Structures are given as structure tokens and as C-alpha cells.
Amino acid sequence: MTQPIIEIRDLERRFQLPRESLFRPASTVYALNGINLTVEPRRSFGIVGESGCGKSTLARIIMGLDKPSSGTVKVKGKDITAISPAELRKMRSDFQMVFQDPFGSLNPRHHVERIVAEPLFAVGGTESKQERKEKVAEALTSVGLRPTDMEKYPHEFSGGQRQRVAIARALITRPSLIVADEPVSALDVSVQAQVLNLLRDLEDQFGITFVFISHNLAVVDYACQDAAVIYLGRIVEQGPTSQLFNNPLHPYTQSLVDAVPHVGVKNRRVARQAPTALKTQTAAQTGCTFAGRCSFAKERCRVEQPALRDVDGGHSVACHFFEATRSDRASAQTAVAV
Amino acid sequence: MxxxxxxxxxxxxxxxxxxxxxxxxxxxxxxxxxxxxxxxxxxxxxxxxxxxxxxxxxxxxxxxxxxxxxxxxxxxxxxxxxxxxxxVAMIFQEPMTSLNPVQTIGRQVAEPLILHKGMTRAAARQEAIRLLDRVGIPDAARRLDVYPHQLSGGQRQRVMIAIALSCSPxxxxxxxxxxxxxxxxxxxxxxxxxxxxxxxxxxxxxxxxxxxxxxxxxxxxxxxxxxxxxxxxxxxxxxxxxxxxxxxxxxxxxxxxxxxxxxxxxxxxxxxxxxxxxxxxxxxxxxxxxxxxxxxxxxxxxxxxxxxxxxxxxxxxxxxxxxx
CATH class of the missing domain: 3.40.50.300 (P-loop containing nucleotide triphosphate hydrolases)
Incomplete structure (x- = not known):
């Protein structure tokens, strides 16, 4: 068996809120709670959830930009929470990040050559100026830009091209892992398609594994082989995307899938809706985190936290009653169809 | 039309x-x-x-x-x-920036009612409660006096819709x-x-x-x-x-x-x-x-x-x- 590229065990990240009253203890937000996940090499992994669920915190922790409160995060077998900053810096050449906003993540005062070469300086590369230029040219070519573009400044590019520059910057150190936090959500539909195709080409060409964070389910379904759905800092469902989105088991995943607007399905009545909005979770409550919004919640859900259990072949779900909700949903859908 | x-x-x-x-x-x-x-x-x-x-x-x-x-x-x-x-009324993309952060939502919903329909403050306040209730803000009567930052993004957009609806455009x-x-x-x-x-x-x-x-x-x-x-x-x-x-x-x-x-x-x-x-x-x-x-x-x-x-x-x- 090959070594997983990312292995996360019992990850927890708590944030202490400022004390509201002198006479009460400060409350704690559980941004991530008991996260276990494994990303296999060359199987791109999607992380899905609503804003505030902790998906970006998870990305930052995988990149070593934030420290977990407890638990281990192994990237290629090395626990990045335990190594020194100098070692982490060296390892970074093997894992890079692409951010959501191609306008904010590129320094407007630097030309593209400097921007794309930046990681080489950061990892303490020893190449000559000429070699660096060649590497930048190569990276730009592989994202579909011209080598001559390296003399330009970010403002001279369109949104899609800027995102390509950001991807070129991530590519230049030849990483085996790229964490992409909402890489296409700021882009127009036709440009989004170009960037998604590019990411897939890079996957095939360089054997890069992507960790792809997005709120757009169809994009994750297209770009990734595996995915996890996070709700309030916990993974509620996880598995191959083909199963996860075609046959969602957790009521939360179902409501997400149902909520996506579809072309040509006018005035569709939605079978499942999650009634109220996401709340941040303070204090380690007992019971299922989704119980308050779940239309299937029973007594057991309020007292016992459901564990993530494997249902079939790597598809796992954290719900006590997923069998029941599945059949309910099926009948509800036939009712809607009729 | x-x-x-x-x-x-x-x-x-x-x-x-x-x-x-x-x-x-x-x-x-x-x-x-x-x-x-x-x-x-x-x-x-x-x-x-x-x-x-x-x-x-x-x-x-x-x-x-x-x-x-x-x-x-x-x-x-x-x-x-x-x-x-x-x-004609309009709602915008950013419910965070299109509401006035230093006015209560009750006041913002009541503003067009006072301006266009010539309602008194008290009447506009009552109408604002009805509108907020209609767009699905729970406990509307109490929420009149909250500020936009106290609401979630979805609720802010509901407030925007209530403002837009106020004069039955x-x-x-x-x-x-x-x-x-x-x-x-x-x-x-x-x-x-x-x-x-x-x-x-x-x-x-x-x-x-x-x-x-x-x-x-x-x-x-x-x-x-x-x-x-x-x-x-x-x-x-x-x-x-x-x-x-x-x-x-x-x-x-x-x-x-x-x-x-x-x-x-x-x-x-x-x-x-x-x-x-x-x-x-x-x-x-x-x-x-x-x-x-x-x-x-x-x-x-x-x-x-x-x-x-x-x-x-x-x-x-x-x-x-x-x-x-």
C-alpha cells in the first residue's frame, strides 16, 4: 500500500473567544473537532461545507500556517505539527497553496517573474538567475501563459489569467500536493471551465494531488475523486465523489445536494431543506451537531454523537439513522416527481 | 407593464x-x-x-x-x-455593504414608508414588523432594534428584501x-x-x-x-x-x-x-x-x-x- 500524502488523526482546533463577562469563563469555539482523513496520492480530495464550517481552517492547518490544538497532521509521513519552522520551510517546496482571490494574492508591485519565482527564494534555492528565469518560463507555459508574460504586472491580466499566475507560482517548486482554497469561485463560468481543465491536466502531467476546498458541489464532483463534507467542524460524510453526490446518505449532504439550483428545473420544490442557518459551535455539546437542523432528529441524536462509520467501500457517514433517511428521501423524491 | x-x-x-x-x-x-x-x-x-x-x-x-x-x-x-x-425597488449582491451599519434595521425598513407613503413613525414601525415577519425574520418585533452586524448574511438579505417590498413596488x-x-x-x-x-x-x-x-x-x-x-x-x-x-x-x-x-x-x-x-x-x-x-x-x-x-x-x- 502506498503511503498516504496527507494523514490527519483526531485533529482539533479550538479558538478561545474573548471573555464576555468578568464572572463567566471565556467560551471556546470548536472550529475543527475530531477530524480524521486520509488523502491518497493522485486522488484529488475535495472539502465541502458552508461558510464558517472550518474548511479554510483545515486548509491552513494542512499547510502548516496554523497549529492544531491537538491531533496530528502528517504530510508524506512527516508530522508537520511537530517539526521546526526551518524544516517546515524546506518541506514547503513539496506542498503549495492557491488562494481564492487572484486579485488579493498577487503583489501588484511585483512583475510576474518575481511573483512566480518567490517560492524558490523562500525554500532557499541555489539556482542562478538564468536558471530561475527558465523555471519561471516553464511554469508559465504549463499553465497556458506565454514566457514573455513574466515581464508584465498583475493588473495587465484578466481574472482567469491571474489565477493561472497563482497556479504557476504554486507549480514552480514541483510540489506533489497543492491545497487550493476556492480556486475558481471568483471566476466567470467560461473561465472557470478553463481553470478546472488546467488543474486536471496538471494532475495528469505532473502527478500533483489537489486538496480542493469549495462550496460548489458540482465543481468538487468534477475536480476530485474523493471528498469530505464538513458541518460545524466535523466530517459528516466522506467517500468517493461518485457515491457522495449521487447517493448522499447524511441528511446534511442531502440538503446541500438538493439546494443546488439546476438549469431547466423550473419551480422545483425541494424535498429536503435545512431550516436554520449555521451557528458556530461553542462548548463541546453532546449529541449530533446537525440535530438542531435535521428533520429526522430523534432522542438519540441529541445525546449521542454519531461516529463516522463505513457503509460501503470507503463511503462513510456520521448519522445514527442514515438507513431511514435514505428511504424517506427516496419516497419523498418520487412524490415530488409525481 | x-x-x-x-x-x-x-x-x-x-x-x-x-x-x-x-x-x-x-x-x-x-x-x-x-x-x-x-x-x-x-x-x-x-x-x-x-x-x-x-x-x-x-x-x-x-x-x-x-x-x-x-x-x-x-x-x-x-x-x-x-x-x-x-x-421600482432593487436588492443588491452584498447585504453587508448595502445596509447602513449604524442604523437599526427597523429604521431602515421604515424609511421608505415614511418617505414615500407619508406614514407616521409609529405606523411605519408597525408595518416594518409585518414586513420583517413576512420575509421570515423570526421574532420580528424584537429584531427591529438590532443592527445589521447582529444578523447573518441570509437574514441581512431578507432585510434588504423587506426594504425593497415596503412600498409594494x-x-x-x-x-x-x-x-x-x-x-x-x-x-x-x-x-x-x-x-x-x-x-x-x-x-x-x-x-x-x-x-x-x-x-x-x-x-x-x-x-x-x-x-x-x-x-x-x-x-x-x-x-x-x-x-x-x-x-x-x-x-x-x-x-x-x-x-x-x-x-x-x-x-x-x-x-x-x-x-x-x-x-x-x-x-x-x-x-x-x-x-x-x-x-x-x-x-x-x-x-x-x-x-x-x-x-x-x-x-x-x-x-x-x-x-x-
Whole structure:
């Protein structure tokens, strides 16, 4: 068996809120709670959830930009929470990040050559100026830009091209892992398609594994082989995307899938809706985190936290009653169809 | 009820006028909905701002916007103020920035009621409670005195909708109403808008880059590209049989559930021509895979493919055949 590229065990990240009253203890937000996940090499992994669920915190922790409160995060077998900053810096050449906003993540005062070469300086590369230029040219070519573009400044590019520059910057150190936090959500539909195709080409060409964070389910379904759905800092469902989105088991995943607007399905009545909005979770409550919004919640859900259990072949779900909700949903859908 | 004819939006430049929106025409009846779809820079938001008389500085609208017999473009700014928020209302993309952060939401909902309907403060407050309750703000009477930062994004958008509804507008313009929201919240807001349209018989104009949102919400739609309308028709027909190559390629570029991994997304090569570039050819010609010599001669006229379904393409309606 090959070594997983990312292995996360019992990850927890708590944030202490400022004390509201002198006479009460400060409350704690559980941004991530008991996260276990494994990303296999060359199987791109999607992380899905609503804003505030902790998906970006998870990305930052995988990149070593934030420290977990407890638990281990192994990237290629090395626990990045335990190594020194100098070692982490060296390892970074093997894992890079692409951010959501191609306008904010590129320094407007630097030309593209400097921007794309930046990681080489950061990892303490020893190449000559000429070699660096060649590497930048190569990276730009592989994202579909011209080598001559390296003399330009970010403002001279369109949104899609800027995102390509950001991807070129991530590519230049030849990483085996790229964490992409909402890489296409700021882009127009036709440009989004170009960037998604590019990411897939890079996957095939360089054997890069992507960790792809997005709120757009169809994009994750297209770009990734595996995915996890996070709700309030916990993974509620996880598995191959083909199963996860075609046959969602957790009521939360179902409501997400149902909520996506579809072309040509006018005035569709939605079978499942999650009634109220996401709340941040303070204090380690007992019971299922989704119980308050779940239309299937029973007594057991309020007292016992459901564990993530494997249902079939790597598809796992954290719900006590997923069998029941599945059949309910099926009948509800036939009712809607009729 | 709302008739827009040859609406042009132009920016007066130093040397020449730059055309931002060209010849937009449509009609909309009470209780009906229209979707305007396009990528950034297509002129869809400028069209919305022109309808509201909110175009910035040096940008001018010409043509005709006729709302129930009243010509909006002929009104003075002062007269427009009595129409805006009263007969036509708008909700914006960013519920965070479009609400005033230092006023309670009760005051903001009551403002148009006092201004346009001449209600007393007390009466406006009562009406504000009813409106907030209608848009699904729980415990509305108590929430009147909270500030926008105390509400979630979805709730803020509900407050925006309550403000827009306050004077029972004839037309509601929603510019990307759900773009900043999560999918489950988006679903609730879309359902709310749909209910309100059937309840109040107002006309709804939704502007969005999300074809899914447009596809679910509207009766008719306009597809805009580079400041021009390239296709217009009933939404279900446009989606089922796009007549313009741009619409067709745009639909193919969206990732769908259950696409196989070997399948590549179709892309549209190139980029949209810059605003104001003078085109002697079809505006899409540079990116179109069906382009022929005739396309480069002159901008194409609207070709009718079906009942009230038109596209600005000389090959309109044969787009699908040619591909297959």
C-alpha cells in the first residue's frame, strides 16, 4: 500500500473567544473537532461545507500556517505539527497553496517573474538567475501563459489569467500536493471551465494531488475523486465523489445536494431543506451537531454523537439513522416527481 | 407593464463616447419574471442601474424605459426619487455593504414608508414588523432594534428584501441576490422571492451569472455578451435549445453532477472584447467556432427561431445541428 500524502488523526482546533463577562469563563469555539482523513496520492480530495464550517481552517492547518490544538497532521509521513519552522520551510517546496482571490494574492508591485519565482527564494534555492528565469518560463507555459508574460504586472491580466499566475507560482517548486482554497469561485463560468481543465491536466502531467476546498458541489464532483463534507467542524460524510453526490446518505449532504439550483428545473420544490442557518459551535455539546437542523432528529441524536462509520467501500457517514433517511428521501423524491 | 426599448448606456469619453450597453429591449408583465444572464463585463449590472436611474457620473442612458405609462428616462432626478424605492425597488449582491451599519434595521425598513407613503413613525414601525415577519425574520418585533452586524448574511438579505417590498413596488430588480450566500441559504432566499412574486404580482428582474439560479427562477431571459443582448426567449426554451453559439457554449462549460472523469469541460477560447471596442463584425465572432465570412461583414440581426425566441446570430437555431 502506498503511503498516504496527507494523514490527519483526531485533529482539533479550538479558538478561545474573548471573555464576555468578568464572572463567566471565556467560551471556546470548536472550529475543527475530531477530524480524521486520509488523502491518497493522485486522488484529488475535495472539502465541502458552508461558510464558517472550518474548511479554510483545515486548509491552513494542512499547510502548516496554523497549529492544531491537538491531533496530528502528517504530510508524506512527516508530522508537520511537530517539526521546526526551518524544516517546515524546506518541506514547503513539496506542498503549495492557491488562494481564492487572484486579485488579493498577487503583489501588484511585483512583475510576474518575481511573483512566480518567490517560492524558490523562500525554500532557499541555489539556482542562478538564468536558471530561475527558465523555471519561471516553464511554469508559465504549463499553465497556458506565454514566457514573455513574466515581464508584465498583475493588473495587465484578466481574472482567469491571474489565477493561472497563482497556479504557476504554486507549480514552480514541483510540489506533489497543492491545497487550493476556492480556486475558481471568483471566476466567470467560461473561465472557470478553463481553470478546472488546467488543474486536471496538471494532475495528469505532473502527478500533483489537489486538496480542493469549495462550496460548489458540482465543481468538487468534477475536480476530485474523493471528498469530505464538513458541518460545524466535523466530517459528516466522506467517500468517493461518485457515491457522495449521487447517493448522499447524511441528511446534511442531502440538503446541500438538493439546494443546488439546476438549469431547466423550473419551480422545483425541494424535498429536503435545512431550516436554520449555521451557528458556530461553542462548548463541546453532546449529541449530533446537525440535530438542531435535521428533520429526522430523534432522542438519540441529541445525546449521542454519531461516529463516522463505513457503509460501503470507503463511503462513510456520521448519522445514527442514515438507513431511514435514505428511504424517506427516496419516497419523498418520487412524490415530488409525481 | 414595463417596456424597455433600445436602451443604450454610454460613457462620455474625452475623445469619443464609449458604448457600454447597446439596444436592450424587453417587455415584462406583472407577476412575471425576467432573468438577465452574462459574465462579468457583459453590461448586465449597468442595465439594472439604468432601470433604477442610478447610473454613476458621466454614464448616460438613452432609449426608452416605460413603466406603466410613465417614461422613466424623461424624469428629473427629483421625480425619479419618488419612483425609486416606490415603484421600482432593487436588492443588491452584498447585504453587508448595502445596509447602513449604524442604523437599526427597523429604521431602515421604515424609511421608505415614511418617505414615500407619508406614514407616521409609529405606523411605519408597525408595518416594518409585518414586513420583517413576512420575509421570515423570526421574532420580528424584537429584531427591529438590532443592527445589521447582529444578523447573518441570509437574514441581512431578507432585510434588504423587506426594504425593497415596503412600498409594494411594481418591479423588483435583484442584482445577484444570492451570490454571496451559501447554497442552503440561497435556496431559502430564492424560494422567498418566488413566493413574493406570486403573492404580490410584482414583476421580478433577476440578474445573475449563475445559470442554475436563472434557470429555476424566471419565465423569460436575456443572455448578454459584451454589452449586447445575444439571445432572448422563454427560459426553458433557451436552456433546452440555445439558439446562439455563446449561450450554447456557456451551458456546456458548467460542471454537472455525475460527469465522468474522462470528460473535459468545454471552454470558450479567448476573452470577451473590451467594453467600448467598436465592432464591425458579430461581437462573438472572435471566439465562435461556427464563424464564417458573413459573420465578419456586419453585426448580425436578431433571427427568430421560435415564438418570441430570438438570437443575434445568422446561424441562429442551427447551432445545435452544426455541432452534431
Amino acid at each position: 414595463l417596456q424597455v426599448k433600445n436602451l443604450n448606456v454610454t460613457l462620455a469619453g474625452a475623445t469619443r463616447d464609449i458604448s457600454i450597453v447597446k439596444d436592450v429591449s424587453f417587455e415584462l408583465d406583472a407577476g412575471r419574471s425576467l432573468g438577465v444572464v452574462g459574465e462579468s463585463g457583459s453590461g448586465k449590472s449597468m442595465t439594472a442601474l439604468a432601470l433604477m436611474g442610478l447610473l454613476p457620473g458621466a454614464i448616460r442612458a438613452s432609449g426608452s424605459i416605460n413603466l406603466a405609462g410613465q417614461e422613466l428616462l424623461a424624469l428629473s432626478e427629483q421625480e425619479m426619487c419618488s419612483v425609486r424605492g416606490n415603484k 411594481k418591479v423588483l430588480v435583484a442584482d445577484e441576490p444570492t451570490t454571496a450566500l451559501d447554497v442552503t441559504v440561497q435556496r431559502q432566499i430564492l424560494d422567498l422571492l418566488r413566493e413574493l412574486v406570486s403573492e404580490t404580482r410584482m414583476a421580478l428582474i433577476i440578474i445573475s451569472h449563475d445559470l442554475g439560479v436563472i434557470g429555476e427562477m424566471v419565465d423569460e431571459m436575456l443572455v448578454m455578451y459584451g454589452g449586447n443582448v445575444v439571445e432572448r426567449g422563454q427560459a426553458d426554451k433557451v436552456f433546452a435549445q440555445p439558439a446562439h453559439p455563446y449561450t450554447s457554449r456557456l451551458l456546456e462549460a458548467i460542471p454537472r453532477f455525475g460527469m465522468s472523469r474522462s470528460e473535459r469541460l468545454k471552454t470558450i477560447p479567448g476573452t470577451m472584447p473590451e467594453i467600448g471596442s467598436e465592432m464591425k463584425s458579430c461581437i462573438f465572432a472572435g471566439r465562435c467556432d461556427l464563424v464564417c465570412a458573413d459573420c465578419l461583414q456586419a453585426p448580425p440581426p436578431f433571427v427568430s427561431v421560435d415564438d418570441a425566441h430570438v438570437a443575434a446570430c445568422i446561424k441562429a437555431g442551427r447551432v445545435m445541428e452544426t455541432v452534431q
